[in-house]
Amino acid sequence: MAGPLAGIRVLDIATFVAAPFCGTILGEFGAEVIKIEQPGEGDSLRRFGTMTEAGDTLVWLSEARNKKSVTLDLRTPEGADLFRKLVARSDVVLENFRPGTLEKWGLGYDALAAINPTLVMLRVSAYGQTGPMRDKPGFARIAHAFSGLAYLSGEPGRPPVVPGSTSLADYMSGLFGAVGVLIALRHAEQTGEGQSIDIGLYESIFRVLDELAPAFARSGYQRERMGPDTVNIVPHSHYETRDGAWVALACSNDRMWERLTKAMGRPELAQDPRYARPKARDDHRSEVNALVAAWVGSLDAVEVLKACEANEAPVSKLLSIADIFENAQYAARGNLRTIMDPRIGPLTVPGPLPHMSRTPPELHSAGPALGSANVEILGELLGLTTDALTDLKHRGVI
Known part of the structure; x- marks a missing residue:
């Protein structure tokens, strides 16, 4: 070789x-x-x-x-x-x-x-x-x-x-x-x-479990199961669309949150003191997740993807292996080889x-x-x- x-x-x-x-x-x-x-x-x-x-x-x-x-x-x-x-x-x-x-x-x-x-x-x-x-x-x-x-x-x-x-x-x-x-x-x-x-x-x-160890060593914080959510960051989860699909949204910083609020047609949320900063969003986790879930649930998956992509908000449908075999990105990258x-x-x-x-x-x-x-x-x-x-x-x- x-x-x-x-x-x-x-x-x-x-x-x-x-x-x-x-x-x-x-x-x-x-x-x-x-x-x-x-x-x-x-x-x-x-x-x-x-x-x-x-x-x-x-x-x-x-x-x-x-x-x-x-x-x-x-x-x-x-x-x-x-x-x-x-x-x-x-x-x-x-x-x-x-x-x-x-x-x-x-x-x-x-x-x-x-x-x-x-x-x-x-x-x-x-x-x-x-x-x-x-x-x-x-x-x-x-x-x-x-x-x-x-x-x-x-x-x-x-x-x-x-x-x-x-x-x-x-x-x-x-x-x-x-x-x-x-x-x-x-x-x-x-x-x-x-x-x-x-x-x-x-x-x-x-x-590779990010801050699990230092967080416990520093403050005694023991992370528990969070389902699709992520510690310290919200909205950073999976949400169900109107047509029964699931999408992943990632808002790991304020810029991503601002982009998502524009995609949602709710840009004022980015300036709301309850949601404007990462700590504030984490403190109001259930409220933020509810707002995003309601928006995603009101649209079909293709509409959520279109709105997020138009505003450069990170998003992906949760792909099955059947989806992957039909996906243009996988094909372009040679991720499936025969x-x-x-x-x-x-x-x-x-x-x-x-x-x-x-x-x-x-x-x-x-x-x-x-x-x-x-x-x-x-x-x-x-x-x-x-x-x-x-x-x-x-x-x-x-």
Whole structure:
């Protein structure tokens, strides 16, 4: 592959989404990402989601894009030895086993760094490699709960709900992981020293909860569920239109509020002392929301959008996935990309990010069939013969 990360070899021995998503991002910018999976069954992500005629799920086909699949049982002496040989020829290892698992197999960071001193290892686990909870299992849903996000999700006085994607913490951890890997690769380039990167799933969510922590530390304020509303800012919520659609309005400062009042045909509200400043609007939250809800509810969605857009007031209809597939902005930005998969044909997936002016990301293949790169990687790269590969497969090592 061409791309700014061409020449970087990544060994992805992780499962599901978190650490593997880091590999997906790196692969979209040219890194060679080798997905190492358990022989016979492969990554659990292959069975998580909607199954296809390929025998793998849509989640796998989308999120294991641009990767090469190699089967290798790291728990066997021969499998571990082959992995060490790959490590000697690679730059990055991605893993998300429970802390101590790789060490038990003789494949911890210190052991691998002895083979390859410039090695970068991303380690994603439920609670990180340290602390009293390091050994506990966890998934994204648990991370949402532990981070404080799930507590905030839902209507006041009602049960907490799933905060959108059930895999949000996985994706966020993969993003932070990709940043860490790129920083570590730069450091290794400058110094010849590799390093390990340690991320707890909950940490990636906790890090992005705006002023939740400083507000509590400073005044003891504990935010509760607010439904679609936002702390300190109003109107900054979702409102139902006359024809039953929902729109999002954002008024994060006085200028946006002034624009919205003009769209509403009520410019005097921007000068009303009860609503003129952010603190005043927050103090009169129910009144402001009622005014906006009444206006939105008196119009069809297309009329609300037209009025807001004419006055440059930030607005969007809450889009369903069906809306997204018909949306001109998504089309113009290439946010939906269709690739041909040899097993199922055309497959539409979210486009790679970020957009780059000189080194754009590439999407050339969907998630691979299990073990489809065994000959290329174990045979051509490591030099195993056809007979050796056959024997290893027969004994369950690959």
